[in-house]
Amino acid sequence: MGLSVSAASAILFSTFIIVFGAIFGSINYYQDKIQAAQDDNYSRALNAQGTSIGISSIDVVNGTITVVNLGTTTLDPSKLDLLINGTIETQSISALNIQGHIGSRLWLPGDVLVIHTNTNIIGAHIELVTEGGSLAYS
Numbered sequence: 001m002g003l004s005v006s007a008a009s010a011i012l013f014s015t016f017i018i019v020f021g022a023i024f025g026s027i028n029y030y031q032d033k034i035q036a037a038q039d040d041n042y043s044r045a046l047n048a049q050g051t052s053i054g055i056s057s058i059d060v061v062n063g064t065i066t067v068v069n070l071g072t073t074t075l076d077p078s079k080l081d082l083l084i085n086g087t088i089e090t091q092s093i094s095a096l097n098i099q100g101h102i103g104s105r106l107w108l109p110g111d112v113l114v115i116h117t118n119t120n121i122i123g124a125h126i127e128l129v130t131e132g133g134s135l136a137y138s
Helices: 002-049
Strands: 053-059 064-069 081-084 093-098 112-117 126-129 135-137
Touching: 053 126, 053 135, 064 126, 081 112
Parallel strands: none
Antiparallel strands: 053 064, 064 112, 081 126, 093 112, 126 135
């Protein structure tokens, strides 16, 4: 009787250690994923808070819109959405040029972006939305 109780106890203890290790590993993995998602959300909120743009001029004859990055966040102009009279017209953007930085894809704070569009913007209500949700309109 003594050996069978000891053997059963050893088997149960070993099983408990294996199960505990599996459960702890799973909980730790998912907790790390939750922490990473919270960090990403915080980073996104911080970028959105530092994002601000303003339309400085609109040339309806040439179809150009001049926009200034007024915030503290560096933006990607290719992720800018253009709405004309409430309709998304991002596909009508023919060129994005950052003044003073030819060929750059980084729209730094204080930089001026010139947007060339193929759409008729005479008398149109124009809105620009950044990837962080900042809005400028005319």
